[in-house]
Amino acid sequence: MTDNLTEGLDELARELDRDHVFHSWSAQANPSNLVIASGRGSRVWDHSGREYLDFSSQLVNVNIGHQHPSVVQAIREQAELLTTVAPSTVNLARGEAAKRVVERAPSGFRKVFFTNGGADANENAIRMARLHTGRDKVLSTYRSYHGNTGAAIVSTGDWRRIPNEFARGHVHFFGPYLYRSEFWATTPEQESERALQHLRRVIEAEGPSSIAAVLLETIPGTAGILVPPPGYLAGVRELCDRHGILLILDEVMAGFGRTGRWFAFDGYDVRPDLITFAKGVNSGYVPVGGVIISDPIAATFDDRVFPGGLTYSGHPLAMASIVAALDAMASEGIVDNAREIGATVIGPALAELAERHAAIGEVRGEGVFWAIELVADPATREPLPAAATGRLKSALVERGLLPFVQDNRIHVVPPCVVTADEVADAMVIYDDVLRTALEGEG
Structure with a gap:
């Protein structure tokens, strides 16, 4: 497909969605612009080929990865x-x-x-x-x-x-x-x-x-x-x-x-x-x-x-x-992979992330099931305001990572097939976004 044709498919998908789809848990006047056309493993992409690391597993359900x-x-x-x-x-x-x-x-x-x-x-x-x-x-x-x-x-x-x-x-x-x-x-x-x-x-x-x-x-x-x-x-x-x-x-x-x-x-x-x-x-x-x-x-x-x-x-x-x-x-040892990568890669990487960012109040989880709790004040543990969390979410997507964001938390929930290299890529994105999107917060 040509670039114009594939970009046209993304826009067609958005147009059809705006005109005809009623979304759950949403005010309908503020539709999402994120198009997902296909995926494989821990990655998804739109029609024009823009790729995202899926660290949401969609709704924390794509345990075996996309398109197994x-x-x-x-x-x-x-x-x-x-x-x-x-x-x-x-x-x-x-x-x-x-x-x-x-x-x-x-x-x-x-x-x-x-x-x-x-x-x-x-x-x-x-x-x-x-x-x-x-x-x-x-x-x-x-x-x-x-x-x-x-x-x-x-x-x-x-x-x-x-x-x-x-x-x-x-x-x-x-x-x-x-x-x-x-x-x-x-x-x-x-x-x-x-x-x-x-x-x-x-x-x-x-x-x-x-x-x-x-x-x-x-x-x-x-x-x-x-x-x-x-x-x-x-x-x-x-x-x-x-x-x-x-x-x-x-x-x-x-x-x-x-x-x-x-x-x-x-x-x-x-x-x-x-x-x-x-x-x-x-x-x-x-x-x-x-x-x-x-x-x-x-x-x-x-x-x-x-x-x-x-x-x-x-x-x-x-x-x-x-x-x-x-x-x-x-x-394929997929459950074992989730256990091992959580204990030896995701957990330690999130702990290091918490040491570098005062906005991280707590990190908790196991396997491929983790939460980063964000605070405006580490001493009082006041939750990070919704506007700041929204900026983080937008910045993560812009950097090519699909996050699961809830209240004042980023849930780190990739598929169970995620690799150490993919986790490393994600941690670079989390680190950069926490540093740049929260300037002036807290």
Whole structure:
């Protein structure tokens, strides 16, 4: 293609988007001008060939990288065989996908209910918990995001819950976040102990016999990549067991390699009752999610109808993409790469970055799941203003890096296949942009 023709395709894409596409979580009068036409691995580009390092993994879901050939081929082959099938039928691709998923789960999980994404995975996990326990309330943290459907958005703790509070029976509490502790803690151990005491009191005040489940992101993602302190998740498990409350762990963002483990909870002393997933299981190549169900909860519905279903539950194209993605991740050592590069490359590089920039209040994370928390004042920890963060985001894109920016944070979340050289390139860009775009701040 000529330069004029390829640039014309970019402009056509923008024009069609402005005229006809209604975007999520956006004021529609301020459209994005960023065009993505294709990609490979950790890089994407527009029609004219301008390339970007994708350190957002789009929405923290492209774990296997863009356009992995074996996953693309599996989708193509499944499309030629059978493009769709009713969820009530038996289909080999669905069974193979479920088998791959439960092989990564703890013992005692043999069944998967497939959904269209993470929101309806959490929606159905909540439904299962309520029906299994005969109780109504669901407890979740204020710093959380669980999806944009009825119960999922009300389980969410951030601002997006407030205009959407139509579902019943949801109670929120504060989880651990030592850098901005709600509990006046000064050590991870204190933060864990005091956060657990806070949850204990919320459970007591709400009435334990009214609570069906505690729903937690194993590591809250959009809320700030808040790695739980020692003993916290085990303590939540103990509180749930004491009162007959189910524990639902939301692994939609943190699961399938993101933390350098198949599931984030594999790094903690905890076993949930229900596990929700989506995003990373097939890197978002085809919309899919699901609930991994522990055997006692699955048995509840052996002779009792589960009152939930989706037309596209276990869609063949999505199932084929799961099988191919999980097989490739295992055979190519992709989860190991995420763990190794996080520990030996990303973590140390971000620590060095923090030493050079007073605007970095804290760096935290693991695997390919990190956050840079930006402050206007290191002493008071006042968050960097939104205008300054917006300038950073624009400058990063201009320099050829796609960031995931949320509130006063830059989330460093490349695909699990990212290389050390790509991380080094990204760190140069972060360093330069933090130096130039924040002159006069703080």
